[in-house]
Amino acid sequence: MNWRVALFEPDLGDEEIAAITEVIRSRWLTMGERTQAFEAAIAQNCGARHGIAVSNCTTGLHLAMLGLGVGPGTEVIVPSLTFVATANAVRYCGATPVFADVHSLEDWNISRDTIEPLLTPRTRAICVVHYAGYVCDMAPIAALARERGLALIEDVAHAPGASRDGRGAGNWGDAGCFSFFSNKNMTTGEGGMITTSRDDLAESLRRLRAHGMTTVTLDRHKGHAFSYDVLGLGYNFRMTEITAALGLVQLRHLRDRNGRRRELVEHYRRRLAQIPGISVPFADHPSESAFHIMPVLLSAGASRLHVMQGLRERGIQSSIHYRPVDTFTSYREAGLGPLDRLERTHLIGERELTLPLYPSMRTDDVELVCAALAEVV
Numbered sequence: 001m002n003w004r005v006a007l008f009e010p011d012l013g014d015e016e017i018a019a020i021t022e023v024i025r026s027r028w029l030t031m032g033e034r035t036q037a038f039e040a041a042i043a044q045n046c047g048a049r050h051g052i053a054v055s056n057c058t059t060g061l062h063l064a065m066l067g068l069g070v071g072p073g074t075e076v077i078v079p080s081l082t083f084v085a086t087a088n089a090v091r092y093c094g095a096t097p098v099f100a101d102v103h104s105l106e107d108w109n110i111s112r113d114t115i116e117p118l119l120t121p122r123t124r125a126i127c128v129v130h131y132a133g134y135v136c137d138m139a140p141i142a143a144l145a146r147e148r149g150l151a152l153i154e155d156v157a158h159a160p161g162a163s164r165d166g167r168g169a170g171n172w173g174d175a176g177c178f179s180f181f182s183n184k185n186m187t188t189g190e191g192g193m194i195t196t197s198r199d200d201l202a203e204s205l206r207r208l209r210a211h212g213m214t215t216v217t218l219d220r221h222k223g224h225a226f227s228y229d230v231l232g233l234g235y236n237f238r239m240t241e242i243t244a245a246l247g248l249v250q251l252r253h254l255r256d257r258n259g260r261r262r263e264l265v266e267h268y269r270r271r272l273a274q275i276p277g278i279s280v281p282f283a284d285h286p287s288e289s290a291f292h293i294m295p296v297l298l299s300a301g302a303s304r305l306h307v308m309q310g311l312r313e314r315g316i317q318s319s320i321h322y323r324p325v326d327t328f329t330s331y332r333e334a335g336l337g338p339l340d341r342l343e344r345t346h347l348i349g350e351r352e353l354t355l356p357l358y359p360s361m362r363t364d365d366v367e368l369v370c371a372a373l374a375e376v377v
């Protein structure tokens with residue numbers, strides 16, 4: 001389909017082509033000096049001490065949870081209003097995801113208020129998601145984790161470059177997990193990063209990422225080591241040098257592109273305020289958002305399918321973020337849902353609509369989307 005306004009478009013150009021060409025000329029294709037540079041750059045960007053590059057955010061969440069003691073017999077608090085990977089990672093570890101509702105119909109993140117009643121003696125960790133790039137109210141959540149001796153993980157897939165109270169997303173908990181998938185704010189096609197300020201965790205995650213081995217190929221190549229031991233059951237969740245080279249270029253533009261996203265979102269908010277039957281969450285949100293997506297809430301009477309079809313007829317792509325994870329077949333069959341107590345999550349799941357948003361979008365495109373939306377609602 002040839003959209004007039006697509007849901008998203010990645011920003012890629014000559015700089016990326018040059019960076020990849022350089023990697024190929026170097027003849028060192030994986031886990032080398034570019035990967036190390038990218039790890040340091042992502043860590044520095046959010047204020048954490050360490051970055052551990054991984055193959056994607058899903059493997060990052062899996063490793064972070066393993067490294068923090070999530071395993072059979074334990075529970076992890078997660079939102080249901082998220083991409084399924086957040087909850088799947090808990091299940092990979094043999095643990096049970098326990099779904100928390102969103103804070104309110106204004107703030108679609110989980111909060112201390114919605115997390116605390118779900119804690120049991122089996123709870124091992126809390127994994128938050130900064131929905132659409134708006135950072136959760138982390139200070140009370142971090143305090144709760146400290147008081148109860150729980151691990152705290154951030155799924156930062158929507159929020160690279162975001163912050164709250166001057167602290168970067170990915171630097172609030174024990175570990176932050178970033179995604180560089182095609183449709184994210186910075187992209188390498190596939191790719192991910194775990195950030196942590198804990199030296200012990202960084203060391204065990206580096207080993208878990210590469211088969212549990214005590215030394216890496218680059219060290220042996222450089223003559224620093226001849227042999228290795230395998231300390232535990234690790235995985236191959238490594239990143240390639242091509243990915244890291246792309247990531248370094250993308251990261252250089254992140255701040256400007258998130259800034260452009262902000263301008264577009266502000267324009268959307270002004271225009272959408274004039275359309276009856278549409279409300280926009282996270283108004284005056286206290287975080288520095290990464291503005292990953294543009295979610296709106298339709299009124300109770302509206303047919304979302306009708307609205308999406310009307311937009312499509314006008315050449316405008318839209319999407320849904322998200323169908324609540326507890327309603328999926330796989331979760332129902334595992335006895336993990338559907339959960340009536342997730343009232344707000346389910347209401348949002350039925351009435352949320354995601355409008356196009358990407359940095360190269362023009363202000364005129366926002367006008368087109370809003371005019372089409374006004375016609376169809």
Ligand SMILES: *Cc1c(COP(=O)(O)O)cnc(C)c1O
Nearest residue numbers: 056057058083085157179180181
């Ligand atoms: C995209 C996404 C992921 C998964 O990221 P991958 O890099 O594709 O594995 C996880 N959580 C959330 C909230 C996401 O949006």
